[in-house]
Amino acid sequence: MPKPDSIGHFEQLVLTAILALREDAYGVTIHGKVGELARPKEISLGAIYVTLDRLEDKGLVASWLSDPTPERGGRAKRCYRLEAVGERALQESAVTAKRIWDTIAEVWGKEWAKQWGKRWSKETGS
Amino acid sequence: MKPSPPKVLEFVVGLLIPPACRQEVLGDLCERYLSRRQYMLDAMGTLPLVVGSRVRRTTDLQVFLMQGFAVYISFLGAACQLLGAPFLHEHSGFLRLAIPTAAALLALMLADAYANPEKRWPLKPIVEAAFGVASAFLSQGVLSVVRGELAVPAGIMISGGGMSMLLVSALRLIFPAAANRPQEGLPNARLSTRGPIVEEVKMSLIEIREKSQKFEKTVRWSNLKLLVGILVVSSMAFFGMRAMMADPVIGRFVGGVAITAASYVIYQLYRRGSARAVPRDANLETSIELYRAQLERRRNALRGIWTWYAGPILVALMAFGMQAPLANPDQLDLWLKVAPFVVLSIVWSGLMAYQSRRAASNLQREIDSLGPWEKQHLS
Numbered sequence: 168m169p170k171p172d173s174i175g176h177f178e179q180l181v182l183t184a185i186l187a188l189r190e191d192a193y194g195v196t197i198h199g200k201v202g203e204l205a206r207p208k209e210i211s212l213g214a215i216y217v218t219l220d221r222l223e224d225k226g227l228v229a230s231w232l233s234d235p236t237p238e239r240g241g242r243a244k245r246c247y248r249l250e251a252v253g254e255r256a257l258q259e260s261a262v263t264a265k266r267i268w269d270t271i272a273e274v275w276g277k278e279w280a281k282q283w284g285k286r287w288s289k290e291t292g293s
Numbered sequence: 294m295k296p297s298p299p300k301v302l303e304f305v306v307g308l309l310i311p312p313a314c315r316q317e318v319l320g321d322l323c324e325r326y327l328s329r330r331q332y333m334l335d336a337m338g339t340l341p342l343v344v345g346s347r348v349r350r351t352t353d354l355q356v357f358l359m360q361g362f363a364v365y366i367s368f369l370g371a372a373c374q375l376l377g378a379p380f381l382h383e384h385s386g387f388l389r390l391a392i393p394t395a396a397a398l399l400a401l402m403l404a405d406a407y408a409n410p411e412k413r414w415p416l417k418p419i420v421e422a423a424f425g426v427a428s429a430f431l432s433q434g435v436l437s438v439v440r441g442e443l444a445v446p447a448g449i450m451i452s453g454g455g456m457s458m459l460l461v462s463a464l465r466l467i468f469p470a471a472a473n474r475p476q477e478g479l480p481n482a483r484l485s486t487r488g489p490i491v492e493e494v495k496m497s498l499i500e501i502r503e504k505s506q507k508f509e510k511t512v513r514w515s516n517l518k519l520l521v522g523i524l525v526v527s528s529m530a531f532f533g534m535r536a537m538m539a540d541p542v543i544g545r546f547v548g549g550v551a552i553t554a555a556s557y558v559i560y561q562l563y564r565r566g567s568a569r570a571v572p573r574d575a576n577l578e579t580s581i582e583l584y585r586a587q588l589e590r591r592r593n594a595l596r597g598i599w600t601w602y603a604g605p606i607l608v609a610l611m612a613f614g615m616q617a618p619l620a621n622p623d624q625l626d627l628w629l630k631v632a633p634f635v636v637l638s639i640v641w642s643g644l645m646a647y648q649s650r651r652a653a654s655n656l657q658r659e660i661d662s663l664g665p666w667e668k669q670h671l672s
Contacts, residue, residue, distance in 0.1 A: 194321035213342030220346045242320030
């Protein structure tokens, strides 16, 4: 298998959103999910399209047109799914993020990590 | 009931979105609609990025630079011929000629971005080239009002514009715009799966995609070489047109032959010469079929190169070479002078045909090698 291209922070967010949304990943829902993930940063819909195009060119995601729906004025959605290369790129990013987290927690202490963990749980409601 | 955007507003926004992604972007904007103001802000924030992304996807840098070179050289050639070196050196000629070139390139870039992948017709590249040249003229119209001293004289614009039109049309016929790159999408939803069997098939799919991309590049370079021949004939057509004025009968005949040959070869190269890489969303079976079809198409084009490329160009070369002896039948020494040119033309055509037949045999071997590969991966 060829090695996937390196992916940036925003691309990681979009890939994660597609992974989380499964079959319902299209422009509006991906924008919503990326907005949640990137909180409190504001994300524009245009930036999502640009990134999706780039990810598709890199072969990390694939797209197809769904059937038209009345709530969209009879227009189709462009749905996205992760390709195997995209899944692997995301896995690599997650592993790197974990390493960063572990290193920071090691330096700043377990108390700090616990505090942040609690804060995240509150934010996500889990 | 969910509010929907006003039809007029939607129509205007729809016009500004490139057709390849119009449906989904308009649909998404419609789904997000809350108020007229929010819709307009949403559209204004989205449009530049969507157009920019489409421009990035549809602009082939190599072809873009070739077009820029062709347009600039055409204007430069016309300027040299009509006004000579003083125009270039003493009147900022190089800079002034760059302005219509930039306008034409911008128009060609937008024409690619706004091309509808579902609509293709044979004359599209020529119409797009005409649009590019028309934009160059438009830029001069605006410039003559705003800063007249930077405008290019009308004679140069007409002569250079005509040559640009010919060269850009040829380039766009040979290297069609990538209007149908990944935007086509999959016919239906398929969730990716993991596991050793899927990994193996993916591996093969990537292999065939890589082969196909490599083949596409090879064909492009090969076409570039063929283009040189067309440029030679186009130059002859240009001189032939000039000759028409000097000698009405022979000049008209040579010019006519050269123009016909150049047009015929450009059209044939457009019909037979292009190759496309396998789309990313095609499955393994389709990818192999597409790759095989591309190889067979190229093989057939190379086998018959004598009829659609080497032959017509040889006829044009012969007509051009014999122009002087035919115009002066009493000067027999002219025949001796053109003899080396005629012989060289025949040798060149023969070598071209021989080389193409060898290339066709190599392609046949590649086609044959696909058989066991198909059995191994598709059984």
